[in-house]
Amino acid sequence: MNAIEIHDLHKSFVGFSLKDVSFSVPQGTVMGFVGENGAGKSTTIKCILNLLKKEYGEILLFGKDAAEHEIAIKNDIGVVFDDLHVPETLNATQLDKFMKKVFISWDSHYYFERLAQFKIPVQKRVKELSRGMRMKLSIALALSHHPKLLILDEPTSGLDPIIRDEILDLFLAFMQDERHSILFSSHITSDLEKIADYITCIHNGEILFSESKDVMLYEYGIFKGSKEEVSELPEHAIIGKRYGIFGVEVLVRRNDVNEVFPLEKPTIEEIMLFYVKGNVV
Amino acid sequence: MTALIMxxxxxxxxxxxxxxIFLIIIVIMSxxxxxxxxxxxxxxxxxxxQAITALTYDELCNWDKYANTLPISKGDIVLSKYILSIMLIIIGLGFALPFVLLINRFTNHIATTNFFLTFCLIVTAAFCMLAMLLPIYIKFGSIKGRIVLIALCFIPSFLIGVLDEYVSNFLVTLSKLQDFSYFAPFVGLFILWLSSLISTGIYKRKDF
Structure with a gap:
């Protein structure tokens, strides 16, 4: 079963639109959702959460229509945005009291355990917490009703590598249960390389690719050479080309290229750049 | 709902x-x-x-974006603000009433009948004011809402000025309805309920 399934999602604004976005997040996996600023990541996530009304298309969460079964579905999801959107005069203890009344499955013990793990002062008001602390509190809030699906919209942006690593470990721990799934939107592709199983890339409101991370990282390769050398590569192996001052970089399917061509292992960022800025064949 | 009010x-x-502190000063003054x-x-x-402050705090932190990811219906989010307002009015009047009765007891400044008349009209005015403020703030937010509110207050004042003659006649008619003023808070509540329906409609159409 898919935790998230999106078919032909369309939403338009002045100067931007999501164009027939389709992808799915299989249950038990982490989907990395990448794209440049303004590509449509947050808009897609807002449509999934019914924060924005879609124009047409189908959004299914746990196999059910997201808008029709909104309340039941939202009992099983945890959401983390790029900031903590709660009144700044509240503190972590008051938020626990609130959440206890919102979720039947709210686990105060687990919540305070996470707060202790993250060293978040329980009586300090949200406005007195650092950005890192606020994000950790946001994650503790998203996890403490034991959701089946986490929807993360840039949760690690603006955080230092140490805090990011702690947060990623927490997501990895969440994924120990094979029924759990994560949709993780991020600019920081190195974070996704650590935890994602699949990568979906969006550009100008359109999905460029949605593939298994392992397929991309191990089956793709980058060949760097002159125009003459590149012309010797088999055409069907070439996915994309980027022309630079020192020659040409070519993203190829590793299995279709002779071993005499030295290939480098690509990163998600490089693959994304080939699709967004390069000439994809 | 309880969670939101809390x-x-x-x-x-x-x-x-x-x-x-201001309240104590006002008690002493009165x-x-x-x-x-x-x-x-x-x-x-x-x-x-206070009711508007709660809305402003929500707007400042983009609370609605978060609240709508929780298993809470949009109708409950709106209704909670109305119930909060009514609860605040009850708490406020509950606090003020002993002082007001004490002052009246020792001064006999206002006859008891007149006092309850004033009381009913003030409560009704409060309900009507909230019935107007809440949909405006929900639709436009606190900054734009203030501008819309000023415009809305200006238009009736302007009309009263222009239609002065008719307004005074209307007030005379209204004073004849004095006997029914004890029902006024219920009319106020009814207007507040209508306002909540409008606000829910506005909120359901909003994007976050």
């Missing part, structure tokens, strides 16, 4: 503490001036401000 009370509780109605007006003013 959250709003926790959010504005610090405001209560700071406004308690005792010295032997004017119990000042206290009633002030309380209604404070509680209305």
């Amino acid at each position: 959250k709003d009370f926790m959010t504005i509780q610090r405001q209560f503490k700071s406004q308690a 005792v010295l001036m032997q004017q119990s109605t000042i206290l009633l007006f002030f309380i209604v003013f404070i509680v209305t401000i």
Whole structure:
């Protein structure tokens, strides 16, 4: 079963639109959702959460229509945005009291355990917490009703590598249960390389690719050479080309290229750049 | 619903503490001036401000974006603000009433019948004010909402000025309805309920 399934999602604004976005997040996996600023990541996530009304298309969460079964579905999801959107005069203890009344499955013990793990002062008001602390509190809030699906919209942006690593470990721990799934939107592709199983890339409101991370990282390769050398590569192996001052970089399917061509292992960022800025064949 | 009301009370509780000082000053003033109605007006003013403050705090932190990811219906989110407002009015009047009755007891400034008439009209005015403010703030937010509110207050004042003759006739007719003024708070509640339906409609169409 898919935790998230999106078919032909369309939403338009002045100067931007999501164009027939389709992808799915299989249950038990982490989907990395990448794209440049303004590509449509947050808009897609807002449509999934019914924060924005879609124009047409189908959004299914746990196999059910997201808008029709909104309340039941939202009992099983945890959401983390790029900031903590709660009144700044509240503190972590008051938020626990609130959440206890919102979720039947709210686990105060687990919540305070996470707060202790993250060293978040329980009586300090949200406005007195650092950005890192606020994000950790946001994650503790998203996890403490034991959701089946986490929807993360840039949760690690603006955080230092140490805090990011702690947060990623927490997501990895969440994924120990094979029924759990994560949709993780991020600019920081190195974070996704650590935890994602699949990568979906969006550009100008359109999905460029949605593939298994392992397929991309191990089956793709980058060949760097002159125009003459590149012309010797088999055409069907070439996915994309980027022309630079020192020659040409070519993203190829590793299995279709002779071993005499030295290939480098690509990163998600490089693959994304080939699709967004390069000439994809 | 309970969760949302509780959250709003926790959010504005610090405001209560700071406004308690002003409240004490007003209590002393109304005792010295032997004017119990000042206290009633002030309380209604404070509680209305508190309800709007709760909305402003929500807007500042983009609360609605978060609240709509939780298993809470949009209708409950809107209704909670109305229930919060009514609860604040009840708490406020509950606090003021003993003082008001005490002042009246020792001064006999206002006859008891007149006092309850004033009381009913103030409560009704508070309900009507909230019935107008809440949909405006929900639709436009606190900054644009203030501008819309000023415009809305200006238009009736302008019309009253222009239609002065007719308005005075209308007021005479209205004064004849004095006997029914005890029902006024119920009319106010009905208007508040209608306003909540409008606000829910506005909120359901909003994007976050």
